[in-house]
Amino acid sequence: xxxxxxxxxxxxxxxxxxxxxxxxxxxxxxxxxxxxxxxxxxxxxxxxxxxxxxxxxxxxxxxxxxxxxxxxxxxxxxxxxxxxxxxxxxxxxxxxxxxxxxxxxxxxxxxxxxxxxxxxxxxxxxxxxxxxxxxxxxxxxxxxxxxxxxxxxxxxxxxxxxxxxxxx
Amino acid sequence: xxxxxxxxxxxxxxxxxxxxxxxxxxxxxxxxxxxxxxxxxxxxxxxxxxxxxxxxxxxxxxxxxxxxxxxxxxxxxxxxxxxxxxxxxxxxxxxxxxxxxxxxxxxxxxxxxxxxxxxxxxxxxxxxxxxxxxxxxxxxxxxxxxxxxxxxxxxxxxxxxxxxxxxxxxxxxxxxxxxxxxxxxxxxxxxxxxxxxxxxxxxxxxxxxxxxxxxxxxxxxxxxxxxxxxxxxxxxxxxxxxxxxxxxxxxxxxxxxxxxxxxxxxxxxxxxxxxxxxxxxxxxxxxxxxxxxxxxxxxxxxxxxxxxxxxxxxxxxxxxxxxxxxxxxxxxxxxxxxxxxxxxxxxxxxxxxxxxxxxxxxxxxxxxxxxxxxxxxxxxxxxxxxxxxxxxxxxxxxxxxxxxxxxxxxxxxxxxxxxxxxxxxxxxxxxxxxxxxxxxxxxxxxxxxxxxxxxxxxxxxxxxxxxxxxxxxxxxxxxxxxxxxxxxxxxxxxxxxxxxxxxxxxxxxxxxxxxxxxxxxxxxxxxxxxxxxxxxxxxxxxxxxxxxxxxxxxxxxxxxxxxxxxxxxxxx
Numbered sequence: 001x002x003x004x005x006x007x008x009x010x011x012x013x014x015x016x017x018x019x020x021x022x023x024x025x026x027x028x029x030x031x032x033x034x035x036x037x038x039x040x041x042x043x044x045x046x047x048x049x050x051x052x053x054x055x056x057x058x059x060x061x062x063x064x065x066x067x068x069x070x071x072x073x074x075x076x077x078x079x080x081x082x083x084x085x086x087x088x089x090x091x092x093x094x095x096x097x098x099x100x101x102x103x104x105x106x107x108x109x110x111x112x113x114x115x116x117x118x119x120x121x122x123x124x125x126x127x128x129x130x131x132x133x134x135x136x137x138x139x140x141x142x143x144x145x146x147x148x149x150x151x152x153x154x155x156x157x158x159x160x161x162x163x164x165x166x167x168x
Numbered sequence: 169x170x171x172x173x174x175x176x177x178x179x180x181x182x183x184x185x186x187x188x189x190x191x192x193x194x195x196x197x198x199x200x201x202x203x204x205x206x207x208x209x210x211x212x213x214x215x216x217x218x219x220x221x222x223x224x225x226x227x228x229x230x231x232x233x234x235x236x237x238x239x240x241x242x243x244x245x246x247x248x249x250x251x252x253x254x255x256x257x258x259x260x261x262x263x264x265x266x267x268x269x270x271x272x273x274x275x276x277x278x279x280x281x282x283x284x285x286x287x288x289x290x291x292x293x294x295x296x297x298x299x300x301x302x303x304x305x306x307x308x309x310x311x312x313x314x315x316x317x318x319x320x321x322x323x324x325x326x327x328x329x330x331x332x333x334x335x336x337x338x339x340x341x342x343x344x345x346x347x348x349x350x351x352x353x354x355x356x357x358x359x360x361x362x363x364x365x366x367x368x369x370x371x372x373x374x375x376x377x378x379x380x381x382x383x384x385x386x387x388x389x390x391x392x393x394x395x396x397x398x399x400x401x402x403x404x405x406x407x408x409x410x411x412x413x414x415x416x417x418x419x420x421x422x423x424x425x426x427x428x429x430x431x432x433x434x435x436x437x438x439x440x441x442x443x444x445x446x447x448x449x450x451x452x453x454x455x456x457x458x459x460x461x462x463x464x465x466x467x468x469x470x471x472x473x474x475x476x477x478x479x480x481x482x483x484x485x486x487x488x489x490x491x492x493x494x495x496x497x498x499x500x501x502x503x504x505x506x507x508x509x510x511x512x513x514x515x516x517x518x519x520x521x522x523x524x525x526x527x528x529x530x531x532x533x534x535x536x537x538x539x540x541x542x543x544x545x546x547x548x549x550x551x552x553x554x555x556x557x558x559x560x561x562x563x564x565x566x567x568x569x570x571x572x573x574x575x576x577x578x579x580x581x582x583x584x585x586x587x588x589x590x591x592x593x594x595x596x597x598x599x600x601x602x603x604x605x606x607x608x609x610x611x612x613x614x615x616x617x618x619x620x621x622x623x624x625x626x627x628x629x630x631x632x633x634x635x636x637x638x639x640x641x642x643x644x645x646x647x648x649x650x651x652x653x654x655x656x657x658x659x660x661x662x663x664x665x666x667x668x669x670x671x672x673x674x675x676x677x678x679x680x681x682x683x684x685x686x687x688x689x690x691x692x693x694x695x696x697x698x699x700x701x702x703x704x705x706x707x708x709x710x711x712x713x714x715x716x717x718x719x720x721x722x723x724x725x726x727x728x729x730x731x732x733x734x735x736x737x738x739x740x
Contacts, residue, residue, distance in 0.1 A: 058514050058543060058570055059245045059627075061302070061357060063328050065514060067461050068486075069438070 084163040121149025221262035233272035249703040256421040264291035285310030289317035297323035304330040312338035323351040333359030340365040351378035352726025380404025383437040393421035405435035421446040434458035451476035458484040486512040494526035506539035524551035531558035539564040546577035554587025556593035564602035575605035588613035601625040611635035615642025624647040636660035650675040658685030673723040684713030690740035700738040
């Protein structure tokens with residue numbers, strides 16, 4: 001007949017009505033989902049199995065699931081604020097580097113924060129109009145000022161002390 | 169059959185301790201049945217609803233140790249509503265009224281109330297040992313009653329229970345005169361405890377061999393405890409967080425050096441980096457290491473630790489060890505018999521760190537491996553075939569691919585051949601859990617080759633009723649079958665109804681069986697209890713026999729339908 005849908009047994013509310021509702025309507029949507037299942041379309045690794053506390057997949061005991069989720073939350077709430085100065089503006093800003101996942105992310109935030117076009121190691125630049133741009137640099141653990149973007153993101157995170165945006 | 173006086177037979181039966189053997193002995197003849205039942209001290213009841221307390225007490229008046237299991241296994245994964253059943257209360261009340269001198273009680277997946285614990289603590293003068301695994305319904309007040317009233321308590325072992333923690337005072341309830349403790353495990357308690365009371369308890373318990381602390385016990389208390397109890401064999405640390413350059417940490421190091429008996433280590437419920445070197449001296453003699461609650465431990469620190477553990481027989485770990493880390497395990501732990509790898513990021517998006525490669529490395533290096541629980545990102549048939557060849561001694565093989573219907577990661581084929589190789593090679597296999605993309609073919613293999621199989625767990629597998637039928641017809645020793653989200657329906661369920669009398673239980677959820685099918689089964693087999701569990705918000709059970717049943721649990725029983733079923737359970 002086709003594989004039973006995965007969602008019918010999970011804690012996702014919308015699917016629980018399959019249990020005792022009208023067989024006609026529900027079984028056709030059940031079949032659609034099962035086709036998706038076979039094609040691997042709607043099943044990604046786990047979001048469909050629910051991030052809720054009452055999840056029934058993967059089959060781990062609730063105490064272990066809670067302990068691991070707690071630890072993840074602790075990691076997610078870690079922050080790393082650094083000072084950011086724009087040349088010519090005496091008052092600086094502060095920025096949480098751990099709220100960003102990559103250099104691209106960081107540049108986007110800074111460009112919004114300071115309303116400027118910012119160059120870093122991998123930026124594409126319009127060579128005729130350098131004066132429009134600002135350069136992003138950082139002070140590392142040794143006190144040297146370096147252009148942002150040359151080293152891997154994680155390495156940058158462990159070295160950076162503060163940021164400066166200077167005119168080209 | 170009686171060539172010997174009863175006393176001689178009784179003496180002979182004393183040497184027979186396994187439940188299975190004693191059950192067999194009791195079936196030989198009436199006389200042996202009588203002698204056996206009067207001399208039986210330990211009874212194991214795998215399903216608390218298969219028999220009643222009164223019949224237990226009537227048959228075994230000499231009962232000293234009782235093991236009871238309640239909810240079905242899938243209750244561990246939130247598939248069974250909390251108040252489904254498995255209540256301890258009627259058992260304790262019946263035992264308390266009788267003349268039974270209960271000394272030991274071991275419970276799994278039961279609902280235990282504070283009242284029951286208090287009654288237990290007051291009813292049996294010689295009560296020595298309480299082990300609660302995956303139970304719920306009680307608070308630390310119930311534990312306090314046990315501590316206060318059981319004068320000869322040797323063992324209080326709380327494993328992975330959901331306990332309402334009323335904080336602290338239960339430890340102080342152990343009287344000063346209590347010096348008999350051998351084993352104390354409260355790792356699953358979430359609340360604060362009286363550290364002074366803990367230290368004093370340890371000091372006056374010279375026989376203490378097993379101690380597992382909870383998260384509220386800091387490192388400096390651990391250090392003080394170890395100094396007073398260097399004879400400990402099984403240790404569960406609490407919070408393992410401290411500045412590695414501090415005085416306390418140095419003291420801890422010397423404390424560990426004195427603990428020459430530690431063979432089993434667990435805990436690390438919070439871990440600070442660079443603190444693990446303190447335990448290197450114990451690692452050389454460790455046979456069991458459980459790091460499954462320590463996601464903060466990974467990378468080099470973890471592998472360095474493993475490299476010290478050459479005598480390890482059982483290892484429970486998180487998948488952040490990675491395939492490479494498993495390679496280190498494979499080359500270091502040549503005595504390894506049991507490996508469990510849990511997912512460190514169970515609800516994340518595919519960040520799982522182990523694949524089929526890690527498993528293959530383990531199988532090549534750890535040839536004594538006989539028990540496996542492996543949560544992984546992906547698997548291949550080739551890997552499973554290799555594992556089957558390298559490790560023919562598996563008794564338990566449980567594989568869980570986090571994406572439950574993922575095919576062979578290389579060939580995109582179902583994993584039928586891989587699991588087929590496992591069952592064919594491992595002739596002693598007793599427990600199997602499948603996952604990945606699987607067709608009816610895998611069940612054909614299981615039915616054909618898994619002759620010793622007692623427990624089978626299936627999820628999201630198979631194409632048709634044939635799959636389930638291969639298993640029911642082929643596995644003669646099958647005792648527990650649990651199935652979820654498979655296309656097995658009434659034809660499979662009803663083909664051989666007598667089979668279920670040879671099994672302890674069958675669980676089927678989100679399959680194709682209908683209410684009508686379940687009703688037919690219940691009618692044909694009055695010795696079975698067929699339960700329909702409806703835990704949706706629907707208030708009424710539909711009367712349409714064509715409706716598919718969301719959750720069905722059936723089990724053999726000698727005492728008919730239970731009377732404590734909640735509203736949402738319908739016993740047909």
